[in-house]
Amino acid sequence: MLVIGNGRMITRDLENPFVEDGAVAVEGNTILKTGVTKEIKELYPEAEFIDAKGGVIMPAFINTHEHIYSSFARGLSINGYNPKGFLDILDGMWWTLDRHLTLEQIKLSAMATYVDSIKNGVTTVFDHHASFGAITDSLFKIEEAAKAAGIRSCLCYEVSDRDGKEKAKEGIMENAAFIRHARKDDRDMIAGMMGMHASFTISDETMELCAEHKPSEVGYHIHVAEGIEDLHQCLHVHGKRIIDRLMDCNVLGEKTIAAHCIYVNKHEIELLKNTNTMVVHNPESNMGNACGCPPTMEIVKAGVLTGLGTDGYTHDMLESYKVANILHKHHLCDANAAWGEVPQMLFEGNAKIANRYFKKTLGILKEGAAADIIVTDYNPLTPMTKDNVNGHILFGMTGRSVVTTIGNGQVLMKDRELMQIDEEKVLADCRQAAAELATSINKR
Incomplete structure (x- = not known):
């Protein structure tokens, strides 16, 4: 006691x-x-x-949108990487990195993230994982790290057609297997979702396959309108806006997390509210990738359950709190903006989001x-x-x-x-793995 x-x-x-x-x-x-x-x-x-x-x-603290797989990107220099926009950042950095991760590096990435989470007072994490070079068993490797660290984790794999239909299907199967596995966890420390990357990298066929293999008790975790390119592609290919497409594909709902939601309009915000879909704001990532400022204050005021995440940019929720506070004041040219909305997201919204997946009352x-x-x-x-x-x-x-x-x-x-982790050994192992990952990426 x-x-x-x-x-x-x-x-x-x-x-x-x-x-x-x-x-x-x-x-x-x-x-x-x-x-x-x-x-x-x-x-x-x-x-x-x-x-x-x-x-x-x-x-x-609770972090409702994290990217464990990005742990070894700090200081990473990739030959030829000179991004001219958001799509170049995705393909040149993140998709290149995730294609080279091994299962052991995934586990160590998770250990690195969880060590930083503990140091920053985070004990619950919703992770959105990608590792197109090692898909099967990737979520189970993260779970091993979660158990070792003592961090409550809701995990998913980001399904995408960007590396072909077979890998998209493998990602769906990984999600489905982990969701079934997480059901059996009587500790209330592990949960699963059906992860999807974003509308612009997911075909209708893959959307349907995700729905076919998703148990009814869980929802989706998906990036929504993070870049203007996502919206343009959806309008051009599908003839509708992103939230409308997700609505038509039955992706929205009370167990679904829509991360970012930068390029959404009033009609789409109403759909998010009416379907009880959760939204997670990631201010530093949006600014760092020059993606734009989402209408988060409007989304919160509309009554959409909204939380605060880090998108792997940091593991410090108070850093995200500070950045969100000044981002919306600056963007709206209103010194009174965000005083109430951002702490509501961090201290109330994140707990409510987490309690849609975990039974024990959190955040209080x-x-x-x-x-x-x-x-x-x-x-x-x-x-x-x-x-x-x-x-x-x-x-x-x-x-x-x-x-x-x-x-x-x-x-x-x-x-x-x-107290539960040999920090010196973990960090030594992570340094070696990060160096090996950087070498493998730049040999390509």
């Missing part, structure tokens, strides 16, 4: 949102009770005590919820109250403010030391 206390506690529980000297008691993978440190310690005197040392205690510190808890070393210089906690988080913290991470009741990191 654990008690985490002696810190300012942000619970995300509307009935008890902030406790000045708070503590949370954990039994197994479940929160037993929250309250004032002195009272909680007296109730559970035999529990192991984790001292927040005046820092901030709050729910662990209250009795019965999952014991996913972080402690940061942030000690505010100005008053902190239930009304201004988001301002303190936005301007006072980064992901690396996290000193202790607890996932599903397990202490994954304590005082910045990883």
Whole structure:
């Protein structure tokens, strides 16, 4: 049993949102009770005590759109790579990288991502995977890493026709096999989805094959209108906009994640809302790829369940929070924009999205919820109250403010030391694998 206390506690529980000297008691993978440190310690005197040392205690973060396979791209130089636009970035960097990944490199990519996730206080990840050189068993390799790291993960493989029909079918079969496997997980730590790359790389025939092999209880995870080229292709080839095509193919729905949604109009936003489809915003990636700024504020205001992801650009959800906050202020020329919408996406939307796939209540510190808890070393210089906690988080913290991470009741990191993973060995293995991957790419 654990008690985490002696810190300012942000619970995300509307009935008890902030406790000045708070503590949370954990039994197994479940929160037993929250309250004032002195009272909680007296109730559970035999529990192991984790001292927040005046820092901030709050729910662990959830990342609803990640790309584990991109881990070894940092600093990667590819011969001849000189992109002139988004399609060049995809083909020259990401599709080139994923074609060269081996199964072992995929697992190590996942370990690298999960190590960074733990260090940044992320304990739940929705990953969108691609490895066209090693498709079969790729999701199972990521699961091995997820189990070793203790990270709750919802996985899928991005089906695409870009490397031919046979590989598209192999990707569909990998998704289907993993979804069946994940059904049997009684730990509530693994889930599966039917992944698809994007409308412009998926034929009607492949869409139909995905639907044929997708169990009814899961949805799709797909990039939507990330680049203008996706929209142009859909209009030219299919005679309709992307959301309309996905609607006609029965892709939309309450279990489906539509990532990005940059080039969507009011009509399409209404379809997303009416079908209860989930949207995930990835601000840094959109800016870094020069894809444009999505109408995320309109999407949120329309009542679409919207979350915040990183697209593999970072594993720090607070970095994404900061970037989203300034992106929409800058884009709209409105200093009042995004104050409420972005924290709603990060702290409420991500939890609601995750709970469409995981049973245990996530994103909140209250009795019965999952014991996913972080402690940061942030000690505010100005008053902190239930009304201004988001301002303190936005301007006072980064992901690396996290000193202790607890996932599903397990202490994954304590005082910045990883407890379940031999970090030195993992990083050494990752460095070797990344060097081998870079060599294989540039030999082509």
